[in-house]
Amino acid sequence: MTTTDKSSEMGEFKGKRALVTGGSRGIGVAIVRRLLDEGAEVLTTARSSKSTVPDGAAFVEADVQTRTGIEALAAAAKEKLGGVDVLVHNAGGARPHEGTSAIPDEEWQNALDLNFLASVRLNSLLLPGMRERGSGAIVHISSAATLTPEVPQFLHYVTAKAALETYSRGLALEQAPFGIRVNTVSPGRVASPGGEQTRKEWAKVTGQNDAIPAEGAVVPLGRDGLPDDIAQAVLFFASDRAAWLTGRNLTVDGGEFPMG
Numbered sequence: 001m002t003t004t005d006k007s008s009e010m011g012e013f014k015g016k017r018a019l020v021t022g023g024s025r026g027i028g029v030a031i032v033r034r035l036l037d038e039g040a041e042v043l044t045t046a047r048s049s050k051s052t053v054p055d056g057a058a059f060v061e062a063d064v065q066t067r068t069g070i071e072a073l074a075a076a077a078k079e080k081l082g083g084v085d086v087l088v089h090n091a092g093g094a095r096p097h098e099g100t101s102a103i104p105d106e107e108w109q110n111a112l113d114l115n116f117l118a119s120v121r122l123n124s125l126l127l128p129g130m131r132e133r134g135s136g137a138i139v140h141i142s143s144a145a146t147l148t149p150e151v152p153q154f155l156h157y158v159t160a161k162a163a164l165e166t167y168s169r170g171l172a173l174e175q176a177p178f179g180i181r182v183n184t185v186s187p188g189r190v191a192s193p194g195g196e197q198t199r200k201e202w203a204k205v206t207g208q209n210d211a212i213p214a215e216g217a218v219v220p221l222g223r224d225g226l227p228d229d230i231a232q233a234v235l236f237f238a239s240d241r242a243a244w245l246t247g248r249n250l251t252v253d254g255g256e257f258p259m260g
């Protein structure tokens with residue numbers, strides 16, 4: 001990504017150390033790219049696919065759905081970065097099922113582990129360092145789907161993201177006195193490998209190809225989101241431009257959810 005705007009020339013994140021989960025595809029890649037462009041030192045993680053991580057970012061293979069993966073990631077952050085100033089919890093997702101009663105218990109647990117508890121666990125390991133330094137910016141990636149929980153195929157995922165949003169607001173209040181800001185970005189429908197795959201599986205489990213609106217059809221701004229649309233919002237929350245913002249949840253959806 002070439003950078004031509006003024007803030008980019010200034011390297012807004014120069015001297016900052018950033019950890020982004022899920023930086024090998026989709027929205028995570030866009031966040032990593034933007035942070036690198038702005039001068040941050042970036043470490044990212046995924047379970048595989050190191051080759052698709054943007055050049056210039058450090059990478060560690062770790063599964064954030066597991067406690068051992070989280071511990072390995074926190075250790076790598078300390079070793080490779082020496083500490084974390086910006087923490088972006090982006091890895092997430094879930095497989096759709098035919099309806100709530102078809103979601104196996106294990107899938108509920110997986111959805112909670114990946115979309116909610118991964119953030120809780122990683123934050124608890126990295127917050128002490130931020131508190132010592134008296135600063136830090138945490139950004140959680142939720143989903144605008146929490147505004148429309150009527151989609152039963154995804155209720156495990158949406159419930160986990162809703163928990164993440166509530167946790168994020170509470171953590172923001174707790175950490176504010178220590179100079180740590182915590183915010184959430186909730187994407188609408190974004191064109192990413194994970195998003196496309198999920199929508200295909202959704203059509204399959206419902207048996208209705210027309211259950212999923214065509215690209216841009218339900219979005220007032222006329223197109224699906226790009227990963228970089230989300231990255232821009234994440235960088236704003238992570239930057240000093242958002243110095244007086246904490247506990248917020250910004251829906252980035254092309255206008256699809258006016259109440260978001």
Ligand SMILES: NC(=O)c1ccc[n+]([C@@H]2O[C@H](COP(=O)([O-])OP(=O)(O)OC[C@H]3O[C@@H](n4cnc5c(N)ncnc54)[C@H](OP(=O)(O)O)[C@@H]3O)[C@@H](O)[C@H]2O)c1
Nearest residue numbers: 022024025026027046047048063064092143190192194195
């Ligand atoms: N795309 C959308 O329409 C949309 C809408 C609302 C919210 N979101 C949210 O936005 C975030 C990013 O979505 P995306 O569409 O960019 O997803 P994506 O294309 O599937 O990419 C997900 C990234 O996370 C990594 N990842 C997944 N599970 C992981 C695990 N257990 N441990 C470590 N890394 C893991 C993936 O790499 P590996 O598979 O190699 O591990 C990949 O790098 C997610 O939290 C998602 O819920 C997306």
